[in-house]
Amino acid sequence: xxxxxxxxxxxxxxxxxxxxxxxxxxxxxxxxxxxxxxxxxxxxxxxxxxxxxxxxxxxxxxxxxxxxxxxxxxxxxxxxxxxxxxxxxxxxxxxxxxxxxxxxxxxxxxxxxxxxxxxxxxxxxxxxxxxxxxxxxxxxxxxxxxxxxxxxxxxxxxxxxxxxxxxxxxxxxxxxxxxxxxxxxxxxxxxxxxxxxxxxxxxxxxxxxxxxxxxxxxxxxxxxxxxxxxxxxxxxxxxxxxxxxxxxxxxxxxxxxxxxxxxxxxxxxxxxxxxxxxxxxxxxxxxxxxxxxxxxxxxxxxxxxxxxxxxxxxxxxxxxxxxxxxxxxxxxxxxxxxxxxxxxxxxxxxxxxxxxxxxxxxxxxxxxxxxxxxxxxxxxxxxxxxxxxxxxxxxxxxxxxxxxxxxxxxxxxxxxxxxxxxxxxxxxxxxxxxxxxxxxxxxxxxxxxxxxxxxxxxxxxxxxxxxx
Amino acid sequence: xxxxxxxxxxxxxxxxxxxxxxxxxxxxxxxxxxxxxxxxxxxxxxxxxxxxxxxxxxxxxxxxxxxxxxxxxxxxxxxxxxxxxxxxxxxxxxxxxxxxxxxxxxxxxxxxxxxxxxxxxxxxxxxxxxxxxxxxxxxxxxxxxxxxxxxxxxxxxxxxxxxxxxxxxxxxxxxxxxxxxxxxxxxxxxxxxxxxxxxxxxxxxxxxxxxxxxxxxxxxxxxxxxxxxxxxxxxxxxxxxxxxxxxxxxxxxxxxxxxxxxxxxxxxxxxxxxxxxxxxxxxxxxxxxxxxxxxxxxxxxxxxxxxxxxxxxxxxxxxxxxxxxxxxxxxxxxxxxxxxxxxxxxxxxxxxxxxxxxxxxxxxxxxxxxxxxxxxxxxxxxxxxxxxxxxxxxxxxxxxxxxxxxxxxxxxxxxxxxxxxxxxxxxxxxxxxxxx
Numbered sequence: 016x017x018x019x020x021x022x023x024x025x026x027x028x029x030x031x032x033x034x035x036x037x038x039x040x041x042x043x044x045x046x047x048x049x050x051x052x053x054x055x056x057x058x059x060x061x062x063x064x065x066x067x068x069x070x071x072x073x074x075x076x077x078x079x080x081x082x083x084x085x086x087x088x089x090x091x092x093x094x095x096x097x098x099x100x101x102x103x104x105x106x107x108x109x110x111x112x113x114x115x116x117x118x119x120x121x122x123x124x125x126x127x128x129x130x131x132x133x134x135x136x137x138x139x140x141x142x143x144x145x146x147x148x149x150x151x152x153x154x155x156x157x158x159x160x161x162x163x164x165x166x167x168x169x170x171x172x173x174x175x176x177x178x179x180x181x182x183x184x185x186x187x188x189x190x191x192x193x194x195x196x197x198x199x200x201x202x203x204x205x206x207x208x209x210x211x212x213x214x215x216x217x218x219x220x221x222x223x224x225x226x227x228x229x230x231x232x233x234x235x236x237x238x239x240x241x242x243x244x245x246x247x248x249x250x251x252x253x254x255x256x257x258x259x260x261x262x263x264x265x266x267x268x269x270x271x272x273x274x275x276x277x278x279x280x281x282x283x284x285x286x287x288x289x290x291x292x293x294x295x296x297x298x299x300x301x302x303x304x305x306x307x308x309x310x311x312x313x314x315x316x317x318x319x320x321x322x323x324x325x326x327x328x329x330x331x332x333x334x335x336x337x338x339x340x341x342x343x344x345x346x347x348x349x350x351x352x353x354x355x356x357x358x359x360x361x362x363x364x365x366x367x368x369x370x371x372x373x374x375x376x377x378x379x380x381x382x383x384x385x386x387x388x389x390x391x392x393x394x395x396x397x398x399x400x401x402x403x404x405x406x407x408x409x410x411x412x413x414x415x416x417x418x419x420x421x422x423x424x425x426x427x428x429x430x431x432x433x434x435x436x437x438x439x440x441x442x443x444x445x446x447x448x449x450x451x452x453x454x455x456x457x458x459x460x461x462x463x464x465x466x467x468x469x470x471x472x473x474x475x476x477x478x479x480x481x482x483x
Numbered sequence: 484x485x486x487x488x489x490x491x492x493x494x495x496x497x498x499x500x501x502x503x504x505x506x507x508x509x510x511x512x513x514x515x516x517x518x519x520x521x522x523x524x525x526x527x528x529x530x531x532x533x534x535x536x537x538x539x540x541x542x543x544x545x546x547x548x549x550x551x552x553x554x555x556x557x558x559x560x561x562x563x564x565x566x567x568x569x570x571x572x573x574x575x576x577x578x579x580x581x582x583x584x585x586x587x588x589x590x591x592x593x594x595x596x597x598x599x600x601x602x603x604x605x606x607x608x609x610x611x612x613x614x615x616x617x618x619x620x621x622x623x624x625x626x627x628x629x630x631x632x633x634x635x636x637x638x639x640x641x642x643x644x645x646x647x648x649x650x651x652x653x654x655x656x657x658x659x660x661x662x663x664x665x666x667x668x669x670x671x672x673x674x675x676x677x678x679x680x681x682x683x684x685x686x687x688x689x690x691x692x693x694x695x696x697x698x699x700x701x702x703x704x705x706x707x708x709x710x711x712x713x714x715x716x717x718x719x720x721x722x723x724x725x726x727x728x729x730x731x732x733x734x735x736x737x738x739x740x741x742x743x744x745x746x747x748x749x750x751x752x753x754x755x756x757x758x759x760x761x762x763x764x765x766x767x768x769x770x771x772x773x774x775x776x777x778x779x780x781x782x783x784x785x786x787x788x789x790x791x792x793x794x795x796x797x798x799x800x801x802x803x804x805x806x807x808x809x810x811x812x813x814x815x816x817x818x819x820x821x822x823x824x825x826x827x828x829x830x831x832x833x834x835x836x837x838x839x840x841x842x843x844x845x846x847x848x849x850x851x852x853x854x855x856x857x858x859x860x861x862x863x864x865x866x867x868x869x870x871x872x873x874x875x876x877x878x879x880x881x882x883x884x885x886x887x888x889x890x891x892x893x894x895x896x897x898x899x900x901x902x903x904x905x906x907x908x909x910x911x912x913x914x915x916x917x918x919x
Contacts, residue, residue, distance in 0.1 A: 245763070
């Protein structure tokens with residue numbers, strides 16, 4: 016059992032009953048799609064079409080369709096990849112790390128955050144495919160036995176570690192998300208009829224709500240949380256090693272792993288806020304995703320933004336302190352070279368802007384939070400752009416110094432990837448419950464319970480709500 | 484479950500027994516004695532060193548032993564204050580029953596700060612360098628690489644920022660303690676709110692200033708070398724050690740009949756989980772630093788690991804991983820281990836020895852090196868001294884500071900109620916259940 020102090024704000028407001036939870040959260044599933052859903056879905060689908068066209072063009076034409084050159088051989092593609100992988104981290108953090116820390120406020124946001132993780136990793140993977148140039152041999156980074164010749168993958172390469180890290184991350188996240196969905200899918204099944212019932216029945220995997228199923232559910236959640244927690248750290252650490260194991264000034268720095276992880280969580284929460292500030296209104300979930308939730312997420316954005324900022328400053332300082340002129344030039348070039356604007360966009364969006372969340376007003380004004388979440392997304396995209404392009408474009412030989420300018424195809428793929436992401440997200444909102452009903456039901460304040468205990472409470476300082 | 488929400492909150496004082504006091508004094512006295520014996524019987528005869536070079540080693544070793552031991556206990560005390568601040572801003576409830584323990588630990592901060600400042604002052608000003616290679620007369624000018632660092636590595640700036648940072652942290656910790664004790668008197672939420680604001684400010688300032696503090700005290704011992712993750716790595720060391728000390732003191736109190744019905748096995752379990760998790764966290768930081776430097780193999784950077792991994796410090800290098808990762812990871816993974824006093828004390832002791840060794844390994848190799856003329860054959864101007872091992876001086880000062888830390892902590896613990904009786908989350912903490 017657990018006890019909660021009365022000074023804590025309730026996690027679900029509006030005096031909801033168990034039946035209310037089911038009704039409220041299944042409303043989008045059990046009714047015809049609303050007009051706003053159709054508008055959102057159609058726009059996303061159109062943007063997705065842009066993605067399909069641009070990616071197809073890249074496949075047909077080859078990497079020559081992009082603005083890469085001999086000096087900058089890695090730019091938009093990998094920026095977008097790191098950006099999308101980073102977005103995914105908030106989902107795992109919310110569902111795994113916050114579970115281990117027993118943060119119950121995670122319960123009404125974990126489902127959508129995990130869905131976001133999965134869709135974001137899909138977007139990220141698409142950039143790996145498209146930047147390979149020959150996507151039909153995409154299985155080459157997988158260490159298959161010598162059936163294709165005598166060569167193995169280079170196990171010393173962080174790119175191979177990345178293949179393992181991302182695929183593990185994707186599969187564990189998918190399983191975690193799906194396991195969490197099973198009780199809720201069973202609820203949908205119980206209320207459905209006909210073909211719907213058949214389909215949801217199939218996906219509910221025979222869930223019958225018995226104690227035994229719940230017991231297994233709780234055990235597996237805990238185990239998956241335990242597995243996912245190191246994954247939150249490892250995935251972006253290994254992504255950072257794609258850069259940090261090199262000798263390139265600005266890339267080779269030991270703070271990269273934790274700094275990338277902090278940045279990933281920062282950008283992930285930015286995206287969660289973008290989705291939920293809108294979603295809670297459109298799906299009428301204000302009583303589940305309360306202002307308290309937004310407040311808590313704003314604090315995390317402020318914390319991780321400041322951590323990322325500390326890492327920027329540390330890098331800058333240590334470059335100065337190191338006395339290594341290549342390192343020093345890389346950082347001066349970032350801040351004052353031809354890409355200075357991207358550096359200052361990054362600094363402003365990631366370090367300076369989130370400091371507004373020190374004020375209560377900023378944390379409790381939805382439109383402003385939404386605006387900030389977009390700023391965070393922009394800032395984190397530019398962070399990767401800054402790291403990748405500014406470190407490469409002026410390399411060791413000044414005669415090979417050059418600029419990188421993305422082509423329209425690259426922009427189309429970047430914008431199109433949002434279409435892919437949002438199309439998947441809109442489908443998720445329509446066909447699956449966006450809030451974990453089973454878990455939310457466990458945190459509804461039980462007021463009857465509370466009164467029952469009042470008399471036994473006189474030896475204590477205060478009273479509060481108790482949950483079984 | 485009707486009874487479970489009823490809790491008994493009463494006044495409970497820790498009595499600092501004569502036996503415990505004696506133990507603390509014996510540790511201090513015996514430690515000092517050992518250290519002095521160690522100092523006066525240390526007549527190094529390093530192969531290839533001249534008599535004059537050998538003559539420099541005892542004072543270096545003495546200063547380095549005081550520094551790394553003082554630093555170790557100071558960061559433990561500071562991280563105890565950070566634990567309070569983080570728990571406060573995270574609105575944590577579970578820890579309130581044991582809150583007075585980190586509060587008491589943080590009262591070591593003033594002494595720790597004075598020790599660290601004192602030994603740095605002695606090194607830089609009185610002994611013209613001592614353990615800091617860059618502090619030797621003429622080194623900064625003669626060494627082209629160090630000459631580029633004078634804007635940061637210069638004695639006045641170094642000492643001023645050290646004094647300012649440690650004074651500010653100590654002040655924050657003192658105020659956090661004061662608010663907490665004031666709350667016992669008047670109740671309500673005023674002190675809780677004040678602590679919240681102060682903690683947030685403290686954490687932000689700490690995040691930025693601890694970076695410089697770690698660069699200064701331990702990284703600048705190897706003045707040529709640099710690593711951006713070094714701060715976080717140092718923090719991980721102090722943080723996991725502080726959690727371990729909290730865990731061990733809680734066991735000590737509980738096994739002496741204190742906190743009965745207040746702190747339970749549930750709290751031990753959660754503290755144990757923290758020790759487990761942050762041991763992994765430390766290993767992560769260790770790996771990030773080591774792997775990236777090893778992989779890139781840039782001479783300026785790998786120079787740091789050469790004496791440690793392949794040279795005379797090899798033993799300490801490998802035992803570091805065993806004590807700080809292998810032991811907690813494999814022994815402390817099971818639920819029962821974290822709730823068992825015997826296993827917990829064993830793992831806790833390993834972690835503390837491991838991190839003491841870790842700090843030893845950060846400071847000693849660089850501190851014992853000798854300064855020489857910068858020449859074409861020796862561009863760094865450093866003559867490497869092989870490891871002198873862990874001897875009476877290192878162990879002696881461990882005793883001195885462990886005794887001092889214990890005395891100050893237990894003494895502070897006996898001054899206030901053993902748990903904050905009017906903390907708004909006390910009841911949550913007493914009824915805390917890890918759920919598994």
